[in-house]
């Protein structure tokens with residue numbers, strides 16, 4: 001049975017915030033057309049047709065909406081999309097998820113998410129002082145309180161949600177406060193993505209450095225492990241990914257073994273890119289509004305982006321984790337692994353600190 005995931009950007013790179021570290025604003029600014037505006041309904045219909053036509057009964061598809069800010073496409077767009085899917089899906093299993101900054105979330109959105117079983121990812125940097133330093137609106141105003149209100153609204157409507165935080169050096173200094181917050185607010189699932197430098201050009205001052213990565217995750221890991229052993233499991237994506245890899249041989253994060261896997265990142269005009277971090281004109285692999293999924297997937301697997309031969313850093317050759325890591329995700333190598341002349345790998349430092357305890361936990365899970 002097939003199980004595919006299609007990431008859709010219904011509002012392209014449009015956003016109602018102006019976060020200092022936005023990687024999509026950076027990457028889209030390198031394209032001939034940085035934003036292609038809001039997805040037309042005809043484009044959405046064709047995408048739905050092309051996706052569903054490659055699936056049989058009991059196959060599954062996840063439509064994952066991202067941006068920019070996807071809610072800028074408007075609730076009527078999403079109502080149309082889900083109604084079209086409902087009309088056409090037959091016995092195909094359909095899941096929905098959305099990553100949002102929360103600014104537009106109100107009761108109507110909450111009702112919509114609940115009635116269509118959306119999993120909602122809220123972008124929130126956990127601590128108000130860190131969030132408001134980087135996540136300003138287009139007028140330069142703070143946004144933490146508005147995002148927190150959106151999170152509480154989702155909670156009150158029983159919408160399943162999780163938190164996506166950007167790991168800046170500022171947030172990395174506060175693992176205890178982060179853990180306290182996750183426990184206090186009972187956040188079941190959290191993902192941290194490294195604050196990335198620009199795809200090319202000068203370093204951003206907020207860019208995560210490998211030592212901050214290692215310090216944050218090592219400290220957080222021991223807090224997490226203590227709770228885990230006391231029977232209180234809380235999902236932190238990096239720890240889950242490592243358990244999936246080391247215990248079951250499953251890759252649940254792109255790049256965790258140093259290889260890019262082709263993804264379907266669909267811009268508002270239907271163009272498809274193999275990776276969200278590299279949605280650049282030169283890597284466009286087709287258009288899902290006029291080509292079928294299999295043809296695009298075949299092009300993705302052969303695309304110059306996926307098949308390129310890229311080397312690990314010299315220090316990887318001497319690393320005991322080379323076989324499981326191979327330099328990790330291409331886009332995060334500078335921030336996490338120090339591939340920028342730092343000569344110190346944050347992932348290696350983290351594994352040095354935490355792998356023995358993680359292996360004990362894996363042993364207990366498997367037995």
Ligand code: SF4
Pocket residue numbers: 254255256258259260261262274275276277278328329330331332
């Ligand atoms: S750059 Fe990272 S996220 Fe993108 S395809 Fe490669 S490994 Fe995956």
Ligand code: SF4
Pocket residue numbers: 312313315316319320321322323325326327328337345346347348
């Ligand atoms: S040095 Fe870092 S990036 Fe290289 S193999 Fe080791 S853990 Fe991976």
